[in-house]
Amino acid sequence: MAYENTDGGAAGAGSCEPGVSDSLRTFGAVVQALREHAGLSREEFAELVRFSKHTVASVEQGRRMPDRDFVERAEVATGGTGALRAAAPHLTRQAGLASWFREWARREATAISLYTYECRVVPGLLQPEAYARAVSLAVPPLPDPEEMEQRIAARLARQALLAVTRKPPTAFSFIVEQAVLERGTGGEEVTRELFDHLLGLVERNWNVELQVMPLRQPVHAGMDGSMQLAETPDNRWFAYSEGQQNGRLISSPKEISLLQQRYAKLRSQAMTPEDSVGLLKRLRGAL
Template sequence: MAEGTGGTGALGCGGGGEPEVSDSLKTFGEVVKAFRKRAGLAQEEFAPRVRYSMPTVASIEQGRRFPPPDFVERAEEVLDAFGVLRGAARHLSRQPGLASWFRQWAQFEADAVSLYSYECRVVPGLLQTEEYARAVSYSVPPLPAEEEMNERIAARMARHELLSTSRKPPTAFSFIVEQAVLERCTGGDEVTRELYDHLLGLIERHWNVEFQLMPLRQPVHAGLDGPMRLAETPDNRWFGYSEGQENGRLITAPKEISRLHQRYAKMRSQALTPEDSLGLLKRMRGAL
């Protein structure tokens, strides 16, 4: 399973998913450091201006952490970097904690103006809490070392910045999630309560997020072939993504994209409305 949906495969859990060292990240870090020193700022002064902790800034400058999109934008402004940081960030080749097959899709996801996601296995990564993400990762063998687990979780949590309504333009999100996924109680009751509260808050605060539950009983279901994602780029091109055990596939062929759109449109009509989904989620939370 891939990082975007919340599984462990694309989080780099071994084999083809193991993150590799990246010279591009180190180069980006050196560029940030050079502009910071040019501005006469110590890390202790720079960190609060970009609203990140000093350890996070240090990790980015050392090439050990992928810079989140909002870090790049804030650093660009604070350091008056002439667009250099923004341009360099587009060419970073690797994101720690993400498997190789997921990274290309992660870039489409980061730039998308519209992003659709149907999930029948786990809560999509963009909607997960840290404890839910940890529970999912510890559920699927082989079990990761603590350092690797922390890197996976950090990569997933960093992607939550994509949900921000302050992005220009903000991405329009549509999520369709099977009710059974939430009722599985992955990680136990306490983790699930926190997840429900997180989802309720996110849905109510983010006008750019549409969330629908696919009910347990649905005799006709257009998503029986499995999870899918669709992304619209700023130049209005569409791409798709599907995944399985230890692999993922970027979909670019127009006919395949058309089929995925047809299926997703059908599922939107088969799932509960956003209002009814919110009501059901509140009842599920109250029942815990």
Template sequence: MTDGTGGACGSPGSGEPEVSDSLKTFGEVLKAFRKRAGLTQEQFAERVGYSLQTVAKIEQGRRFPQVDFVERAEEILDAFGTLRGAARHLSRQPGLASWFRQWARLEAEAVSLYTYECRVVPGLLQTEAYARAVSFSVPPLPDEQELNERIAARIARQELLATCRKPPTAFSFIVEQAVLERHTGGEDVTRELFDHLVEVVERHWNVEFQLMPLRQSVHAGLDGPLRLAETADNHWYGYSEGQENGRLITDPKEISRLHQRCAKMRSQALTPEDSLGLLKRMRGAL
């Protein structure tokens, strides 16, 4: 199921992962290696290139450590692979494809999230019925438990849209008009999806939604879907996904190229205002 899994405001800690035994264990191990190296949290934060607040939350088990954080900590603390090994056990989440889990962790902490999709409506914007229809479209068909886990994980991710998060994430979505013209799941599912998209765009000031028109003679997204995420520490990551796989992108040169493509597509797609107008007209035609 594409998008790896296929908002209302929560508790004061919404936007951060629920504290789990594996997160707390990783935090304790990190703290032990930091103290072994004779570093205060402030000194370690400066060396690893992350804020003191982020380091504190990771040690408390309240934040997932990012990929480059783990790699830098390994080198700085001379942890002989212990931190890297422990981090591999932090991303087990039912309903998320194994290749998507690292990105889901970054997505949960992002302050900016850019998405271009040419296959399906992005998971953060899907309805339950649409997610179900997508899942049943791609063989092999899931059993009931697997399907329910996929949908639950996808709907749970949509809490990220909430403007009550501190700071709220800034979203930019570019979706091919052809994706909506496909009417995945039939007319009833499509009507509900269009109504949901209009509501999300009109209600969430932090969501920018653009449609790429059917006819576009010059298109910067011909290499396929892409995502970019900026964390609270102003680190950028990219992600690309294909058949049965996904790739986390950390190389600055690759991320620069993705930024260039994304910026070009934002100028090529319809404006947010025109996109909303087209979306409403498409809904009215059903």
């Protein structure tokens, strides 16, 4: 199943189309060849499959994972050869993931420890659906409806990583700025749902530790921005940092050591998990 943009994740906008792969590129070329063999322009084909011309172009260029409706309608529009239907199950790219986030997502999926500091938005692994939708709509350009649903599905699917039934369950540490929680993204109802979701998650998942960084913190180790750290099953560490429309996987032991030092300092500067839960309850009660 698919995963998420920033925090690749965490924020919401930007391209969430998958990076070009051989399977997607080949599938797209077959779609284009069958379309042209049927004598259809891209605009005419788009009308027949009931997807936008942009979506058709993205599929043909190997930049987008076609969903089931696209495949079925494209089969009919191109004469029912069966080629597209037969090829679709072999597409391995995951829709909903920004291409720059994909390598980190693979590390994240098998991590035994995962540390996240976020100063922009509630981390994607902690987002309820309404909040995820509000975040995706907040940052231009606005996604089309198909892309929006892929993005939300991807983000929610990643949250299976939080399960305590995983063997072994991943140990999670999240540090989130209080300002992010009090921003009111999506409005009061969405914020209320967010607080309920976070409180329920911490209560149910003993493997999840949530700390809030207070609004006033004169000495702050996170001035350089958000970060994520992951420990693999063979006890190697990787890190991930993200900016506007890009992200970077970090494997250098020297850089990772620096980020681990900063994260340890952030943990000491943030509220305790118990005080963080107390703050969440007070914020929830004030709505």
